[in-house]
């Protein structure tokens with residue numbers, strides 16, 4: 357009788373309590389993967405100035421599985437009021453949230469001669485104003501995220517003169533590193549010795565050094581790093597031209613540089629549809645991020661935001677599962693290094709496109725000739741020992757793929773070597789998305805031979821090898837696809853996760869072959885296998 361009553365009560369309660377259950381689930385899983393959002397300084401003014409506004413925000417966060425909020429003090433010449441910030445912080449904390457601060461360093465002091473959101477940091481007045489913003493923020497919060505505008509593109513007379521004979525990249529990296537140390541970290545820690553400051557790197561990794569982001573020194577200096585993973589929609593006229601693999605590449609690349617300092621990935625709804633919005637979340641989690649930040653509360657309440665969030669909520673239980681499958685596991689595949697501060701020339705973000713070809717990449721910051729297989733682009737020339745390392749790999753008969761741009765610049769390497777394949781890019785990595793299935797199979801089968809794998813798939817189907825017994829296949833196309841993998845041994849396999857929740861694929865194993873059939877559009881499949 358008791359049991360029947362309980363079931364009856366649960367049946368009555370559950371339909372109205374689904375939002376509660378996502379909040380509970382998020383709290384149970386926050387050690388694995390935390391979900392957060394940001395209230396920009398303008399959002400603080402618009403939504404957190406009244407108790408009603410704060411309560412609405414709390415309800416929305418709970419329904420979305422968000423357990424950590426960032427409350428911003430400054431953005432674009434607007435500073436949120438201390439009493440509003442403190443009150444919001446206290447209410448969110450009482451409601452069970454973790455609460456941090458944030459600063460967006462736009463329009464501070466003297467404005468850049470180029471982008472008008474950006475400042476001239478050579479200017480002492482700008483530096484002093486920057487320090488004040490961080491002193492103010494550190495007086496309220498114990499953790500401060502800095503949104504990805506902490507760079508400069510100014511070319512004013514003062515900057516020209518201070519630069520002297522240096523390149524812009526070298527001057528800006530020196531300048532920003534010093535400004536960060538003196539005017540952010542020192543200033544904030546003087547007010548609040550316990551404060552932790554996070555540098556969030558933008559998504560545009562091939563241009564970091566040109567504008568003063570110096571990922572090695574700055575990662576050393578800050579307490580934590582975060583990563584922009586906003587790939588949006590490739591076909592969107594305003595925000596597009598980014599492929600989904602970029603979020604995975606940059607999150608893994610910075611994850612290797614940051615090690616335990618690596619926090620989460622951050623993406624937004626601009627120029628997305630529901631389908632491309634949730635792909636950003638999947639890529640962020642697949643790349644082992646410990647947290648994902650949904651930028652930002654105000655933007656998620658309008659335009660495409662509500663539909664995006666609705667779809668994301670359906671995927672959150674699956675994203676926790678995904679985080680569990682990948683957490684701290686080594687990844688296998690083709691070594692794909694971008695040395696920090698390396699120039700891309702005409703091969704901007706080529707790694708993202710190569711990932712879209714179904715080559716499982718292992719992003720790295722240093723060139724390691726002990727890798728079993730490798731992909732190198734012009735970026736590799738940053739390493740003065742590159743030719744020797746490449747020759748070492750070739751003489752060990754390891755398969756190596758290089759871009760045509762790199763081939764043109766190489767000296768002392770036999771381009772006819774049978775283990776070397778040259779990938780034709782013609783100065784435009786977007787061209788790679790036109791390669792046919794047959795062209796791709798031939799490249800993939802060479803590169804994957806050391807792993808005992810052959811992969812037969814059309815373009816825009818990514819493959820990830822994570823841990824010893826997991827592989828992930830992701831169809832980024834708008835059509836269903838059939839793919840197969842062939843192993844050197846008899847394989848047993850089963851699907852353990854499919855995202856989106858209404859996605860599907862057939863799985864069958866015949867001897868050494870694994871077939872995944874009719875993988876629905878924009879779908880990620882996790883497969884557990886044993887050989």
Ligand SMILES: [Zn+2]
Nearest residue numbers: 476510512515
């Ligand atoms: Zn300047």
